[in-house]
Amino acid sequence: MALYSRSGRPKPQSGGFELAAWYFMRLSGVALFFLAFAHxxxxxxxxxxxxxxxxxxxxxxxxxxxxxxxDWLLLMMVVLHAFLGMRTVTMDYLKGGKRTFALTALYLVGAVVFVMGTVVVLSVPLTMPS
Amino acid sequence: MLLLRYRGSEGMVAWAFHRISGIAIWLFVLLHVLDIYLAGGNPNVYDDILKFYASTPGRIMEVLLGAALLYHGLNGLRIMAMDFWPRLTAYHKQIWYANWVIFIGVGLPGAFVIMKPAFGW
Incomplete structure (x- = not known):
C-alpha cells in the first residue's frame, strides 16, 4: 500500500479511530456521489x-x-462526511486550546444539524396517496 | 496567483480546490438543514427562502453549488482510485484533466437547465 497519496490525506498508519475515519471518508464519499447527485x-x-x-x-x-x-440517509452521510472533513481542516490549521475549542464547537453544530434534519424528516406527517 | 505558483502543479491545485469546495458545501449543508427545518416549523418563512432559491441570484448560487459538488465528487473518486490502486498515482494529472472534461461535459448542460428560467425560457 502507498503510504502517501498525492492529493488525498495519507492513510493513517496508527490504526484505531484515525484509520476508521479515513476509510469512512472514502465509503461515505462513494455513497454521497450517488445520493447527493440524485438529490x-x-x-x-x-x-x-x-x-x-x-x-x-x-x-x-x-x-x-x-x-x-x-433524504435521511443523505443527511446522515453528509453530516458525518462534512464534519469529519471539517475536523481534518481544523486540525491542519489550529493547535492547542484553539483546536480543542473549535473542534468542540464543530461537533456541537454537527449534532444540532443532525437532530434538526432528523426531526423534520420524522415530524412531517406522511400522507398516503389517494 | 499564489495558488498556482507555490509548488504550482496540478496535484496542489486539485487539493486546494477540493478543500475550498468541501468547505463551501459544508456551509450550504448548514443553510439547507436550517431551511428544511423551517419547512416543518414555519412553512411561510420556508416559502420565502424558496423564492430566493428560484430567483436569478439564487440560481447563480445553485450553479456554483452544483460546480462545487461536481468537482468535489469527481476529485474525490480520483483520490479514492489512487488510494486503492496506488499505481494510478503515476497518472494523477491525466485523471485530473479527465475530471475537467467530465466537469465541463456534465456541468455546462446542467448550468443551462438551472439558469433557463432566469432568462424566461
Missing amino acids: FSLEHFLFDPSQESATWIFNQRWNSLFWRSF
Missing part, C-alpha cells in the same frame, strides 16, 4: 425551485417513505 438532480432538473414550496414537500416530495428514507 441535486431531483430538485434542479426533474423539478425546479419555482415549483417547490412547503406544501409541495408535504404533498409530493416527502409523501413517500422511500424518498424520506433516502
Whole structure:
C-alpha cells in the first residue's frame, strides 16, 4: 500500500479511530456521489425551485417513505462526511486550546444539524396517496 | 496567483480546490438543514427562502453549488482510485484533466437547465 497519496490525506498508519475515519471518508464519499447527485438532480432538473414550496414537500416530495428514507440517509452521510472533513481542516490549521475549542464547537453544530434534519424528516406527517 | 505558483502543479491545485469546495458545501449543508427545518416549523418563512432559491441570484448560487459538488465528487473518486490502486498515482494529472472534461461535459448542460428560467425560457 502507498503510504502517501498525492492529493488525498495519507492513510493513517496508527490504526484505531484515525484509520476508521479515513476509510469512512472514502465509503461515505462513494455513497454521497450517488445520493447527493440524485438529490441535486431531483430538485434542479426533474423539478425546479419555482415549483417547490412547503406544501409541495408535504404533498409530493416527502409523501413517500422511500424518498424520506433516502433524504435521511443523505443527511446522515453528509453530516458525518462534512464534519469529519471539517475536523481534518481544523486540525491542519489550529493547535492547542484553539483546536480543542473549535473542534468542540464543530461537533456541537454537527449534532444540532443532525437532530434538526432528523426531526423534520420524522415530524412531517406522511400522507398516503389517494 | 499564489495558488498556482507555490509548488504550482496540478496535484496542489486539485487539493486546494477540493478543500475550498468541501468547505463551501459544508456551509450550504448548514443553510439547507436550517431551511428544511423551517419547512416543518414555519412553512411561510420556508416559502420565502424558496423564492430566493428560484430567483436569478439564487440560481447563480445553485450553479456554483452544483460546480462545487461536481468537482468535489469527481476529485474525490480520483483520490479514492489512487488510494486503492496506488499505481494510478503515476497518472494523477491525466485523471485530473479527465475530471475537467467530465466537469465541463456534465456541468455546462446542467448550468443551462438551472439558469433557463432566469432568462424566461
